[in-house]
Amino acid sequence: MDFVLPTAVLSLMDGLELAGYPAYVVGGCVRDRLMGRAPHDFDICTVAAPHQMRASLPGFRLLSTGEAHGTLTAVVAGASYEITTFRIDGEYADHRRPDSVRYVSELGQDLARRDFTINAMAYHPCQGLVDPFGGREDIAQRLVRCVGDPAARFEEDALRVLRALRFAATCDFAVEPATASAALAACHTLAYVARERILTELTKLLRASAPHRGLRDFAPVLAAAAPGLAPLAENKERWAQAVRRVCAAPDSAAERWTALLWDIPDAACDLLRELRSDNATRQRVEALLAAKELSLTPERAVLLRALHRLGPQATRQLVALRQAGAPTLAALEALLNENPCYSVAHLAVKGADLLALGLRGPEVGRTLEALLDAVIEGRVENRREALLHILQGPCAH
Ligand code: ATP
Ligand code: MG
Numbered sequence: 001m002d003f004v005l006p007t008a009v010l011s012l013m014d015g016l017e018l019a020g021y022p023a024y025v026v027g028g029c030v031r032d033r034l035m036g037r038a039p040h041d042f043d044i045c046t047v048a049a050p051h052q053m054r055a056s057l058p059g060f061r062l063l064s065t066g067e068a069h070g071t072l073t074a075v076v077a078g079a080s081y082e083i084t085t086f087r088i089d090g091e092y093a094d095h096r097r098p099d100s101v102r103y104v105s106e107l108g109q110d111l112a113r114r115d116f117t118i119n120a121m122a123y124h125p126c127q128g129l130v131d132p133f134g135g136r137e138d139i140a141q142r143l144v145r146c147v148g149d150p151a152a153r154f155e156e157d158a159l160r161v162l163r164a165l166r167f168a169a170t171c172d173f174a175v176e177p178a179t180a181s182a183a184l185a186a187c188h189t190l191a192y193v194a195r196e197r198i199l200t201e202l203t204k205l206l207r208a209s210a211p212h213r214g215l216r217d218f219a220p221v222l223a224a225a226a227p228g229l230a231p232l233a234e235n236k237e238r239w240a241q242a243v244r245r246v247c248a249a250p251d252s253a254a255e256r257w258t259a260l261l262w263d264i265p266d267a268a269c270d271l272l273r274e275l276r277s278d279n280a281t282r283q284r285v286e287a288l289l290a291a292k293e294l295s296l297t298p299e300r301a302v303l304l305r306a307l308h309r310l311g312p313q314a315t316r317q318l319v320a321l322r323q324a325g326a327p328t329l330a331a332l333e334a335l336l337n338e339n340p341c342y343s344v345a346h347l348a349v350k351g352a353d354l355l356a357l358g359l360r361g362p363e364v365g366r367t368l369e370a371l372l373d374a375v376i377e378g379r380v381e382n383r384r385e386a387l388l389h390i391l392q393g394p395c396a397h
Contacts (some may be wrong), residue, residue, distance in 0.1 A: 001129050003033055008076035009042045010125070012057065012083065019056030021048035024122035024130065031118045034139050035171065044083045045110055045122065049103055053083055069101050078082075086110040095158040095189040109131055115153065115160045116167060116179075117145045135265040142173040148180035158189035160381060161221060162201035165214030178180035180217065187224035198225050199275035206246060206256035216242045226355040228271030231264055238263055245321070254284035255317050260319070284314070291318055298331035307335075307342035341375050341382040344368045348384040349391075357391060367391070 005013075009025060016023040023046035024096050029039035049058060049069050054125060063073040063080075085173055090100030104110060107122055113121035117135040125186035129136065133147050144167045146153045146160070154161050161183045168175045175183065190198070202225060206212045214223065224232035228336060232238050242260055249259035255278075263266040270288055272282040291310055295302050296319055306315045341347060354364045371387055374380045381392050 001123070003030075003123050003125075006042065006079075007077060009081060009380075010042065012060065012074055012076070012081060013059070013113065013125075016046050016048055016053065016083075017106055018046075018156050019048070019052070021046050021052060021056060022107070022124075023048075024124045025117050026111075026122040027114065030121040030123050030129070031135070031139070033123075034121070042081055044081060045086055046083060047086050047105055047107075048314055049085050050085075052337075053085075067101075070103060079121060079364075088113045089156075092156040092241065095155065095192040097157045097159070104156075106126070113146060114147055115157075115163055117143075117165065118171070120147050138173075138176070140169070143176040144168045144171070144173050144179060144295045144372060145176035146179045146182070150179045151185065152188065154182050154186035158186065159197060159201065161186050161190060161326050162198065162205070162225060165218055165221060166201050166205040166208065169205045169208035169211045169214035172213060175215065175217075179251075183218065184220055187220050187321060190221070192226075194374050195274065202226065202254050202275070203257070207251050207253060207259060209251075211246050211256070214247065216240070226271055227273060228264070228267045229260075230272065231267070232260075248320075250317060250320050250349050252317075254288065255321060257281065258285045258288040258317070259321055260321045261285065261289065261291070265292060288318055294318070296322055296328055298327045299336060300331075301377050303328075303332050303335050304340060304342045305383075308372070309338070312336055322351065339373070344372050345389065346382070347371055347375065348382050351385045353384075353388065354391075 008257055011330055013025075018023060019303045023044055023079040025042050026045040027043050029042045032039040042175065046053065050064070050070060050072050053072050053390060055063060059076065061075045063075065065071065065073050066082070066084075069368060071228045072085050074081045074083055085103040086104045086107060086109065090102060092098050111120045111130070113120060117133040117168055118137070120133050121132040121135040124130065124355060138145050144164050146164070146272040149268065164175055164183050207212060219233035219239045223230045232242050245259040245262055246256055257272065262270065269282065271284055272285060287310065291306075293313070294306055294309065296306060305313070306318065310318065316329070320331060335373050347370065351364050351368065356368055371380070371391075374390065375382045380386050
């Protein structure tokens with residue numbers, strides 16, 4: 001296998017190797033490269049302990065962010081690369097990853113502590129691929145499979161249950177049957193995982209290119225991760241529908257969450273709060289769900305009303321979530337191209353014009369809304385004279 005590594009990575013590996021410490025790239029970058037995808041970051045593992053990394057890489061800027069776990073971060077030309085000592089995890093308590101680690105001397109031991117075969121490969125420019133657990137074969141078979149006994153691996157660290165589903169979704173792989181049934185059996189241990197981490201994994205899973213891979217057969221896992229999902233997860237038909245909706249939605253966090261929660265709008269807010277979602281995402285989901293019943297057809301006035309209420313971005317999202325169909329989306333885009341008037345701010349008359357006409361206080365706002373309504377319904381053009389004219393007419397406000 002020919003793996004072209006960035007110069008920065010090669011120089012870090014060279015520095016370590018020249019000092020006598022074998023070094024490899026490992027994990028996600030090897031997986032992504034074998035899958036023909038561009039790796040988004042390169043992790044290095046080595047036998048050197050952090051103080052030995054420092055001594056071997058004198059010219060480099062090394063940050064000690066994860067030093068307690070054997071990780072230094074090298075910053076080269078603005079990009080960062082994690083370098084981690086070969087290690088195994090300490091004792092697992094409460095189904096969570098341990099705080100302590102133990103350094104080891106063999107790459108094989110380090111690979112064995114990793115979660116899935118596709119993530120447990122390393123590469124060295126001279127030695128080539130190191131793949132003791134058949135990760136390459138699993139990539140060919142498109143399978144997410146635990147390294148070792150899946151029940152034991154999930155028992156050690158409950159987060160792996162969600163990681164399995166997430167990698168299935170992001171790689172468009174199936175979860176290998178023994179791994180899948182162990183994941184389902186380990187559901188209850190998710191109660192031990194911090195909710196922020198659950199949210200992070202679920203959002204990655206939802207935003208993936210093939211979310212159905214991690215959702216369809218795993219309703220009980222999702223209900224254990226976010227108990228508010230239970231009403232959906234316990235009903236086969238509703239769950240299947242939710243999964244289809246997620247797959248069809250645009251891939252932003254808010255839209256995918258909205259798609260998942262479409263059928264249980266009243267539970268959405270609590271569920272996202274419970275998982276410590278940021279306010280912006282939560283409010284976006286709530287706004288989209290609140291507009292569920294809003295009429296959305298290709299007629300101009302209908303679309304202008306939606307734009308008035310939601311703004312262009314959320315209207316587009318809603319059309320997509322509703323699967324309202326191509327004509328509606330095309331009509332919306334054509335309308336937006338005209339810079340239409342759908343908000344009081346777009347009107348050709350301003351509050352000051354109304355004050356000049358003698359209107360006062362709340363009347364001003366009400367009149368502007370009435371004018372907007374007339375423009376949206378096509379009763380008057382959005383031109384200053386036309387608007388002033390109807391204001392002076394008999395049925396002004
Ligand atoms: P991504 O593309 O999402 O970054 P990744 O494979 O790099 O994928 P990370 O979460 O960044 O995933 O972790 C890096 C590597 O560390 C993984 O490839 C895996 O080998 C190992 N790893 C991470 N989390 C765990 C875990 N909970 N249990 C075992 N190994 C893990
Ligand atoms: Mg990574």
